[in-house]
């Protein structure tokens with residue numbers, strides 16, 4: 001099981017500062033959608049250059065033109081790029097083909113997918129690298145999480161790695177670990193703590209135990 005740090009509410013200098021604090025405890029650093037919107041793919045490039053030992057995920061949440069978007073993010077240094085599960089099959093297949101060409105990986109974000117088991121089965125067959133269940137900020141505000149969805153995709157996914165994101169904190173981490181995803185994605189559960197290093201270290205300890 002691996003740990004991904006999601007950076008959403010920072011600019012590039014702040015992102016570098018947070019990653020420097022917790023780099024030894026994380027496997028992947030995510031440049032979150034708000035950061036890409038505010039800073040562009042320069043943020044991906046800056047973090048990859050500063051921390052070449054970490055895999056960098058560009059959370060583009062691509063909905064169209066999968067091949068083109070994967071190509072641009074790859075050029076910026078992203079190792080993994082996110083595509084939405086609700087997008088057309090051709091978008092996901094285009095992303096997978098371009099990622100293979102570039103030696104990169106595709107994560108499909110299942111945010112707002114209704115028929116989660118059926119869609120996860122279809123997407124798994126398209127050769128994606130990760131399938132991620134995700135309660136976004138708006139769902140989190142309604143008190144939702146994706147823990148049941150994680151169990152649902154675990155039942156049907158045979159090839160891709162499974163991931164879970166959305167409001168995971170130290171207190172809820174044991175429940176997540178019990179469901180045994182390949183990747184746990186944490187944003188505010190680390191970045192919102194006054195001692196980020198201690199939070200990341202404790203989470204890594206629990207995940208690797």
Ligand SMILES: O=C(CO)[C@H](O)[C@H](O)COP(=O)(O)O
Pocket residue numbers: 006007008032033059135136137165166167168185186187188189
């Ligand atoms: O993609 C995102 C929001 O759309 C976030 O990166 C993801 O939800 C993880 O952050 P947090 O742990 O703070 O929910």
